[in-house]
Amino acid sequence: MGLTLKPLTRHIGAEASGIDISQLPTPESARAIEQAMDRYGVLVFRNQPLDQDQQIRFAQSFGPLDLGLRKIKGGPHRFKYAELADISNVMVDGEVAARTHAKIVGNVANQLWHSDSSFQRPRAKYSMLSAVVVPPKGGETEFADLRAAHDALPVDLRERIKGLVAVHDALHSRAMLGDTDYTEAQRQAIPPTQWPLVQTDPRSGRKILYVGVHAREVLGMTVAEGRMLLMDLLEHATQRQFVYQHHWQVGDLVMWDNTATLHRGRYFDFAERRELRRATTEEVVTSPEAMALA
Numbered sequence: 001m002g003l004t005l006k007p008l009t010r011h012i013g014a015e016a017s018g019i020d021i022s023q024l025p026t027p028e029s030a031r032a033i034e035q036a037m038d039r040y041g042v043l044v045f046r047n048q049p050l051d052q053d054q055q056i057r058f059a060q061s062f063g064p065l066d067l068g069l070r071k072i073k074g075g076p077h078r079f080k081y082a083e084l085a086d087i088s089n090v091m092v093d094g095e096v097a098a099r100t101h102a103k104i105v106g107n108v109a110n111q112l113w114h115s116d117s118s119f120q121r122p123r124a125k126y127s128m129l130s131a132v133v134v135p136p137k138g139g140e141t142e143f144a145d146l147r148a149a150h151d152a153l154p155v156d157l158r159e160r161i162k163g164l165v166a167v168h169d170a171l172h173s174r175a176m177l178g179d180t181d182y183t184e185a186q187r188q189a190i191p192p193t194q195w196p197l198v199q200t201d202p203r204s205g206r207k208i209l210y211v212g213v214h215a216r217e218v219l220g221m222t223v224a225e226g227r228m229l230l231m232d233l234l235e236h237a238t239q240r241q242f243v244y245q246h247h248w249q250v251g252d253l254v255m256w257d258n259t260a261t262l263h264r265g266r267y268f269d270f271a272e273r274r275e276l277r278r279a280t281t282e283e284v285v286t287s288p289e290a291m292a293l294a
């Protein structure tokens with residue numbers, strides 16, 4: 001049986017079935033998944049719980065793995081692999097973290113529209129998030145389609161942003177949330193990087209409006225004016241018609257393309273346990289616009 005796809009909204013997301021992702025995908029299956037990602041940006045595999053080894057193996061079939069914020073944070077880790085990100089409100093000892101615990105800031109930061117690791121080069125390509133424990137209420141994840149957002153840009157805005165480049169900074173969203181307690185070494189672990197606001201997907205050929213909360217300013221503009229432009233673009237890109245909202249069930253694996261979509265977690269009561277585990281690949285071939293910048 002091959003990959004079967006059921007679209008979830010007009011622009012973004014499809015439910016994927018017909019492939020057992022606990023097994024290493026065949027080259028044909030991996031290619032079919034990549035082609036589906038080019039089309040839908042987000043794939044939902046229901047009832048496919050993965051252990052850590054299976055998740056790492058599945059992710060590795062799509063490229064080298066990304067460490068993301070662990071480059072800054074380091075410290076104790078609940079998982080066998082540093083490449084697995086702990087998207088939870090649970091401490092290393094397995095207890096739910098108190099609201100004042102440093103880990104909760106990360107949970108709040110996840111609720112801002114972002115793409116994983118847009119603050120580094122190479123940036124993240126695919127994230128694969130597996131649901132282990134979900135809260136009784138809330139904690140959905142929303143995904144916005146940056147390709148459809150680009151295609152729907154008003155002409156004047158499209159003209160205004162032509163050729164513009166944004167600065168992405170790993171700690172910008174943290175600073176917005178009052179989380180500023182970082183050493184100089186931590187700040188330098190992931191220096192800010194630059195990405196064009198409009199990029200062409202090297203696989204699908206589609207244009208992408210590459211914004212998100214890690215974008216801090218626009219080159220050649222004052223901080224204030226650039227930041228306002230970024231906020232306007234983010235508001236445009238995250239209108240409901242571009243968004244798929246995922247309601248988690250234990251055993252879901254959701255895979256998304258960080259170069260073509262944004263995502264955010266939604267509110268849940270931090271006293272409730274929410275445990276998801278993420279593996280992420282690095283982008284290997286970037287957009288021609290980004291290559292021209294390097």
Ligand SMILES: [Fe+2]
Pocket residue numbers: 110114115116263
């Ligand atoms: Fe994320």
